[in-house]
Every structure is written in C-alpha cells, then in structure tokens.
Amino acid sequence: MGFWDVTLKLLEGFQTTFLIFALTLLFALPLGLIISFGSMSKFTPLRYLVKTVVWIVRGIPLMLQVFIIFYVPGFVFGAPVASRFNAVIVAFTINYACYFSEIYRGGIESISRSQYEAGQVLGMTKPQVFFRVILLQVIKRITAPMSNEIITLVKDTALARVIIVVEILKVAEDIATTGLIWPLFYTGAFYLLFVGILTLLFGYIEKRLSYFKA
Amino acid sequence: MRKVAYLTLVCALLVSMVFAFTSCSNATSKAEKLICGVTKYDPMNYLDENGDWTGFDTEFARLVGEKLDMEVSFQEIDWNKKFIELEAGTITCIWNGFTANAVDSVTNRPRHEDVDFSYSYMLNQQCVVIKADRADEFKSAEDLLGKTAAAEKGSAGESFAKEAVGDDGKMIDSTSQINTFVEVKSGSVDLAVVDILLAQRMAASGDYTDLIIADITLDHEVYAIGFKKGSELTKKVNEAMMELYNDGTLETLAKKYGLENSLKLDTAPVN
Numbered sequence: 001m002g003f004w005d006v007t008l009k010l011l012e013g014f015q016t017t018f019l020i021f022a023l024t025l026l027f028a029l030p031l032g033l034i035i036s037f038g039s040m041s042k043f044t045p046l047r048y049l050v051k052t053v054v055w056i057v058r059g060i061p062l063m064l065q066v067f068i069i070f071y072v073p074g075f076v077f078g079a080p081v082a083s084r085f086n087a088v089i090v091a092f093t094i095n096y097a098c099y100f101s102e103i104y105r106g107g108i109e110s111i112s113r114s115q116y117e118a119g120q121v122l123g124m125t126k127p128q129v130f131f132r133v134i135l136l137q138v139i140k141r142i143t144a145p146m147s148n149e150i151i152t153l154v155k156d157t158a159l160a161r162v163i164i165v166v167e168i169l170k171v172a173e174d175i176a177t178t179g180l181i182w183p184l185f186y187t188g189a190f191y192l193l194f195v196g197i198l199t200l201l202f203g204y205i206e207k208r209l210s211y212f213k214a
Numbered sequence: 215m216r217k218v219a220y221l222t223l224v225c226a227l228l229v230s231m232v233f234a235f236t237s238c239s240n241a242t243s244k245a246e247k248l249i250c251g252v253t254k255y256d257p258m259n260y261l262d263e264n265g266d267w268t269g270f271d272t273e274f275a276r277l278v279g280e281k282l283d284m285e286v287s288f289q290e291i292d293w294n295k296k297f298i299e300l301e302a303g304t305i306t307c308i309w310n311g312f313t314a315n316a317v318d319s320v321t322n323r324p325r326h327e328d329v330d331f332s333y334s335y336m337l338n339q340q341c342v343v344i345k346a347d348r349a350d351e352f353k354s355a356e357d358l359l360g361k362t363a364a365a366e367k368g369s370a371g372e373s374f375a376k377e378a379v380g381d382d383g384k385m386i387d388s389t390s391q392i393n394t395f396v397e398v399k400s401g402s403v404d405l406a407v408v409d410i411l412l413a414q415r416m417a418a419s420g421d422y423t424d425l426i427i428a429d430i431t432l433d434h435e436v437y438a439i440g441f442k443k444g445s446e447l448t449k450k451v452n453e454a455m456m457e458l459y460n461d462g463t464l465e466t467l468a469k470k471y472g473l474e475n476s477l478k479l480d481t482a483p484v485n
Binding site: 070071072073074075078079080081084146162163164166172173176177178180181 | 254289290291298299301302303304389390392393395396399416419420421422481
C-alpha cells in the first residue's frame with residue numbers, strides 16, 4: 001500500500017473519529033447546561049443528586065464508562081446493546097456533559113449580581129435575563145476552558161476502539177497487521193491538523209467576542 | 215416555578231436517555247441471529263479487498279447459518295474480552311480459530327469451564343516466531359527459558375509462552391496475535407508464540423521478511439466453536455457441522471485455504 005492508499009484508508013477511519021467528536025459535542029453541549037442548572041438548583045435533593053452523578057461520572061475512567069454502557073445492559077437486563085457506535089456516543093456524551101456542566105457553572109456564577117438586577121430593572125423575565133444578558137457573557141468567559149475540553153475530546157475518541165469501533169487509530173492498527181507499521185504514527189498528523197483547525201477556530205471566536213473590552 | 219422547570223428538564227433528560235438506550239438495544243439477540251465474535255486472523259477470518267469478511271471460519275459459519283436458517287454476522291472483538299462479550303450477549307459465539315484444549319490466560323481456567331464447545335474441527339499448533347538472524351540461538355525448547363516473549367493476551371499462545379520461558383522469563387502482552395510480530399521485529403522481545411497457521415502466512419511477508427518460525431515443536435491443539443454455557447445452539451451447530459463434514463463440503467472449503475491437512479472433525483468432548 002502506497003502513501004496515498006494509506007491516507008485514503010485513514011481518512012475513512014477519521015470519518016468515524018469526526019462523527020464521534022461532532023455527535024458528542026452536539027449532545028453534550030446542551031446536556032451540560034441542563035446539568036449545570038441542576039447543580040445550581042435551590043431545590044436541595046436535586047442539587048445533591050446531580051452533584052453525585054457528576055462526581056461518579058468524573059470519578060470513573062471514561063474507558064470504564066464505555067465498557068459499562070456497552071456491556072451492562074446485556075449482563076443485567078439480558079438486552080445486549082446492538083450498536084457499538086451508539087454506546088460510545090452515549091458514554092462520551094454523559095462524560096463530557098458532566099465536565100462541561102462544571103465549566104458552565106463556573107462561568108454562570110462568575111457573572112456579577114448587578115447584571116441580573118439591571119435586567120430586572122428593565123422589566124425582563126428571568127429566562128430573558130439569562131438568555132439575553134447573562135449567556136453571552138458566560139460564553140465569552142468559558143471559551144478558553146471549553147476549548148481545552150473540546151481538544152481533549154478529539155483525542156479521547158481514540159478510546160472508542162476498546163469496544164472495536166473502527167476509528168482512525170484502529171484502522172492504523174489494522175494496517176499494521178498487514179505488515180505496514182508507519183501509518184500508526186502517521187495518524188498523529190490527522191489529530192494535529194484537526195486540533196490545529198480547532199485552535200484557530202477558538203482563537204477567532206475569542207477575538208469576535210472581545211468587543212466587550214472596547 | 216423555577217424548581218418545577220428544572221425538575222421537568224431533568225426528567226425529560228432522563229427519559230430521553232432511557233429512550234436512547236432502548237433504541238440502541240432494540241435487536242435483543244433474536245434466536246435467528248448468529249453473531250460470531252472474531253479477530254482478524256488469516257486464514258480463518260480476515261477482510262478481502264472489498265472490506266468483506268472472508269476466510270475458512272467465515273465461510274464455514276455462513277454454511278452453518280444457511281443450514282440452520284440463521285442470519286450470520288461477524289463482529290470484531292477484543293480477544294481479551296471474548297467471554298465478557300459472550301456473557302453480555304453482544305456476540306453469540308466465538309468462532310475464530312478458537313483453541314479448545316487450552317487454559318485461558320485471562321481466567322487461568324481450562325476454557326471448557328467458561329464456554330460450551332462444539333465438536334472440534336481442526337488441528338493447530340503453536341509456534342515460536344523469532345528474528346531470522348537469531349536463528350542459531352533458538353534450537354530447542356530449553357533455549358526459550360529466561361527469554362522475553364510476546365503473545366496475544368488471552369490466547370492459547372500466551373499459556374504456551376508462559377510455560378516456555380519459565381519463571382525467569384518475561385511476558386509482554388499484545389492486543390492481537392499480529393501485534394506480536396511488531397514486538398519481535400522492533401526487538402522489544404526475543405520471541406513471540408502464535409498459531410502456526412497464522413505464522414506461516416505472516417512471517418517472511420510484507421514488513422516481516424526478517425522473521426522466521428523457529429524449529430521448536432510445541433504441543434498440538436484443536437479448534438472448536440465456543441458458545442455460552444447451556445446454549446441450545448451447540449447441539450444444532452454440531453449437527454450442521456457433521457452434515458457439512460460428511461458430504462465433503464468442509465473438505466472442499468479447507469482445500470480452498472490450504473488447510474486440508476489440518477481438517478479433522480472430532481466428536482469427543484474437549485477437555
């Protein structure tokens with residue numbers, strides 16, 4: 001297999017990597033916000049419940065969570081999970097939503113009381129204050145820590161192969177079984193390029209949001 | 215108001231998760247599905263140039279599926295977790311050049327204690343793969359003592375390798391048999407113990423031209439299909455296998471993959 005064939009094959013695997021990344025973000029970003037509301041709730045039982053869930057999810061290795069989501073339904077309920085890919089998405093979404101929720105919470109709690117009061121004075125309802133006044137300021141403040149997590153997510157996708165979801169690293173390992181070893185290291189270029197693009201994107205977003213400074 | 219809103223949100227979230235779960239576990243191992251847990255293992259199960267599964271065990275499984283009117287599919291697994299996959303029902307059998315008369319190195323028990331085996335259908339042997347330029351160092355079984363060996367975690371080869379290198383030797387775990395070739399080639403281990411059918415195909419091909427099979431004989435073993443303990447499938451598959459053997463279909467298939475000398479149906483229970 002030549003350089004070009006290998007690149008094409010790895011690109012095929014990278015599609016799965018990208019899908020895991022994109023779907024996890026798609027589900028975990030809003031889910032994280034809901035969880036952060038839960039962890040800030042004034043209703044004590046709910047707050048403790050959510051905080052316990054976050055503790056468990058952040059306290060267990062992601063790899064183990066993938067195993068739990070994939071194998072436990074079959075063990076306990078006799079209903080084996082049919083799609084390995086779905087199991088990965090569910091596990092990743094729950095895990096990342098919990099991390100995101102803490103970043104959101106930090107961002108939301110950092111907004112000064114006066115912002116809410118100003119909204120109220122203008123006669124806005126609570127949701128209006130949150131979505132029109134608070135949220136944008138939160139987004140601006142959490143861009144840097146979020147970019148950290150999102151870049152970590154790119155590389156965590158490699159964990160999908162523990163239940164044999166064929167992402168780029170698995171493809172490279174499979175190629176190695178035919179006697180070609182260099183593609184395994186070549187995959188690093190794909191991750192680097194993708195993270196590079198994301199880094200530029202986050203830089204751009206931070207720049208666009210910096211008008212508050214003016 | 216706000217509490218109610220939060221509660222509704224969280225409930226909605228939980229419900230949607232349950233839905234996500236059930237929707238991905240809809241196909242609850244219907245009886246007519248035969249999901250074979252495999253690893254890429256030339257010539258038993260491997261992918262052809264179109265990316266479709268082929269190989270002796272692959273075609274064998276499809277033939278049995280036809281006889282039993284079952285839908286056969288192949289799911290790549292981590293060999294180390296084969297019993298977990300079987301127990302969880304994410305696969306229905308282990309059909310992958312599965313050595314029956316061996317102690318499993320994951321459970322440290324004879325394999326027949328964890329799965330029900332079909333009739334054994336093929337003879338195999340473990341062999342020692344080394345670098346060609348070190349052939350002189352590996353003449354007999356004693357030369358293996360104290361060496362560093364690589365083997366697939368959970369494979370029959372691992373059990374053999376452990377015994378072969380002895381207490382002074384070192385074992386390196388690999389995730390697949392083929393990864394052990396990389397270890398030998400890179401010099402991180404002295405030798406690898408793998409199935410001979412695989413080694414004959416891999417050694418001296420592709421990047422592995424500098425590897426050879428050492429002239430050291432290890433014990434014989436037999437291949438069989440592993441089912442969940444108490445599965446009704448064992449008997450059904452045995453019957454289908456017997457028919458395919460008696461009408462010569464299996465022999466034709468074995469010839470296609472150059473395995474006719476290894477094909478041997480044995481109805482004696484494996485232990």
